[in-house]
Amino acid sequence: MLREIGDWLMRNQRAIRATQWIVVVAYLALLVAPTLLPLPSRTAHLWTNLTLFAQFVFWGLWWPFVLLSTVLVGRMWCGLLCPEGAITEAVSQHSRGLAIPRWMRWKGWPFVAFAATTIYGQMISVYQYPKPALVILGFSTVAAIATALLWGRNKRVWCRFLCPVTGVFAVLAKLAPLHFRVDSQAWDSWRKPHPRGPAQLVNCAPLVPIRTMKGGSACHMCGRCSGYRGAVTLARRSPNHEIVHVAGSDPRPMETMLILFGLLGIAAAAFHWSGSAIYVEVKQTLAEWLVDHGVMWPLETVAPWWILTNYPDLNDVMTLLDGAVLLGYILVMAIGAGGAVAACVALSTRLLGRWSSARFHHLVQSLIPLAACGVFLGLSMTTVSLLRNDGIVFSLIGPLRAAMLIGAGVWSLWLGWQIAGLYGSAARRVVALLPLIVAVAASGAVWARLFWSL
Ligand code: SF4
Structure with missing residues (x-):
C-alpha cells in the first residue's frame, strides 16, 4: 500500500506542482492583503475579518500543524505543499547555476537562522500584526528566490541549507x-531493462544523496525517487529507529545546539516572556534605577515597528528598555534551560563510560519528542486563544496538553534508555538514566509552566 502511494507521488508530479501553485497564490494573498487593510477592531471575528483570518491560518493552523505533520509523515509539507520550496525550485530553473559556496554549507545556519527569526519575531510581535509577518515571511521568500537565482539549477538550495526552519523540520x-x-543491494545490482535505453534519472531537489540515505531528516518526501533503480520505496519504520540506530553514527553538534538551546531554550523563552512575572519585575527594577539616576531615554525612546513593536493606537509599544529586557530574558533563559539540560545529558554520557562527545550528541537526540511537543503546544496556544476569542472553547485542552507533555517526556526517556543500551552495561544504563530523568523533568516543567502556574 505505502509502496503504491510512493509510486503515485512519483507519477503525479505535475498535479503536485499545480497544487503547490494554488498554495503559493493563497500564501501570497494572505501575506500581503492584510497589510493593506486597517488593523482589526476588538469586535472583529476571524471569519469576518481577513487580517484575523490570515493570522489564524499562518500562526494558528499552518505553523503548529506543519510541525505536527512532520512528526507524523516526515517532511511531506516541504516536498508537496511548501510555497517557498515551490517558488525557489521554479526560479532555480533560470538560475546562474553557480556551485554552492563553502560558507553556505556551514552546518550552523539552521540554528542561527532559527534563533534569529524567533527572537526578531518576538521583538516585532510577528504573531499579532500583519506587517511583521510580511517582513519575516516575505524576507525569507525573497532570500529563497535570490538563492535560487544564483546557486544550483532545478534545486532547492535555500531549503537544504538556509531556510530558518529546515533544521527544526x-x-x-x-x-x-x-x-x-533505500535498498543499497538492489540499487547496486539494478540493470537497465533495455541496455541501450535511456538512463533513468531522478532530480532530488533538496540534494539528498539518495543511494546512501539512511534517515528522513533531509528528505522532502516528494516521491520523485520512488521505485528508482528498483531500490527506493515508501515504507513504515519504528518512530524510534532513526534516533536510536542512525543518529549515533552521524553526530551533529549544531543539531545538538538546535535541540538544547534552540527548541528547549529560545523557543520556550519566546513563549514565556510575555506572561512572565520575572520579566515584569526586572523591567520595573531597571526602570526605577534609571529614573533614580535621571537616565530617561531608554524609557522614552521607541523604534520603528520593524525593529520593536510600535502600535500606539492599540497601546502596544515597546521602549528600548522593553526590547533590551526582552532580549536579555530570552538569552538568559535559553542559556539557563539549555545549559541545565546539557549538563544532565553530559553526566549521563559520563556515567555510561569514558567521555565521548559522539555519545553526548546521540543522547541529546533522545530529547527530540519533548522538544517537538513543547514547541507544538506553545504554537498551538495561538490557535486556542484565537478560537477562544471567537467563542470556541476546548474544555479538554488542559488534560490534553498534560497528556501530550507526559507522553513526550516518557517517549524521550524510552529513547534515552535505548540509546544508553548501545553504550553501557545494564548497571551503567540504569545509573545513566537518572540525570536524563532530571533533564526531562526540568525541561517538561519549563513547558508546563507556560500553561499552569507551578
Ligand atoms: S530523496 Fe529526494 S527525490 Fe527522493 S523523496 Fe526524498 S526529496 Fe524526493
Whole structure:
C-alpha cells in the first residue's frame, strides 16, 4: 500500500506542482492583503475579518500543524505543499547555476537562522500584526528566490541549507513512522531493462544523496525517487529507529545546539516572556534605577515597528528598555534551560563510560519528542486563544496538553534508555538514566509552566 502511494507521488508530479501553485497564490494573498487593510477592531471575528483570518491560518493552523505533520509523515509539507520550496525550485530553473559556496554549507545556519527569526519575531510581535509577518515571511521568500537565482539549477538550495526552519523540520522528521527506504543491494545490482535505453534519472531537489540515505531528516518526501533503480520505496519504520540506530553514527553538534538551546531554550523563552512575572519585575527594577539616576531615554525612546513593536493606537509599544529586557530574558533563559539540560545529558554520557562527545550528541537526540511537543503546544496556544476569542472553547485542552507533555517526556526517556543500551552495561544504563530523568523533568516543567502556574 505505502509502496503504491510512493509510486503515485512519483507519477503525479505535475498535479503536485499545480497544487503547490494554488498554495503559493493563497500564501501570497494572505501575506500581503492584510497589510493593506486597517488593523482589526476588538469586535472583529476571524471569519469576518481577513487580517484575523490570515493570522489564524499562518500562526494558528499552518505553523503548529506543519510541525505536527512532520512528526507524523516526515517532511511531506516541504516536498508537496511548501510555497517557498515551490517558488525557489521554479526560479532555480533560470538560475546562474553557480556551485554552492563553502560558507553556505556551514552546518550552523539552521540554528542561527532559527534563533534569529524567533527572537526578531518576538521583538516585532510577528504573531499579532500583519506587517511583521510580511517582513519575516516575505524576507525569507525573497532570500529563497535570490538563492535560487544564483546557486544550483532545478534545486532547492535555500531549503537544504538556509531556510530558518529546515533544521527544526530535519530534527522532527526523525520521529516520523514513514520514510523512503533505500535498498543499497538492489540499487547496486539494478540493470537497465533495455541496455541501450535511456538512463533513468531522478532530480532530488533538496540534494539528498539518495543511494546512501539512511534517515528522513533531509528528505522532502516528494516521491520523485520512488521505485528508482528498483531500490527506493515508501515504507513504515519504528518512530524510534532513526534516533536510536542512525543518529549515533552521524553526530551533529549544531543539531545538538538546535535541540538544547534552540527548541528547549529560545523557543520556550519566546513563549514565556510575555506572561512572565520575572520579566515584569526586572523591567520595573531597571526602570526605577534609571529614573533614580535621571537616565530617561531608554524609557522614552521607541523604534520603528520593524525593529520593536510600535502600535500606539492599540497601546502596544515597546521602549528600548522593553526590547533590551526582552532580549536579555530570552538569552538568559535559553542559556539557563539549555545549559541545565546539557549538563544532565553530559553526566549521563559520563556515567555510561569514558567521555565521548559522539555519545553526548546521540543522547541529546533522545530529547527530540519533548522538544517537538513543547514547541507544538506553545504554537498551538495561538490557535486556542484565537478560537477562544471567537467563542470556541476546548474544555479538554488542559488534560490534553498534560497528556501530550507526559507522553513526550516518557517517549524521550524510552529513547534515552535505548540509546544508553548501545553504550553501557545494564548497571551503567540504569545509573545513566537518572540525570536524563532530571533533564526531562526540568525541561517538561519549563513547558508546563507556560500553561499552569507551578
Ligand atoms: S530523496 Fe529526494 S527525490 Fe527522493 S523523496 Fe526524498 S526529496 Fe524526493
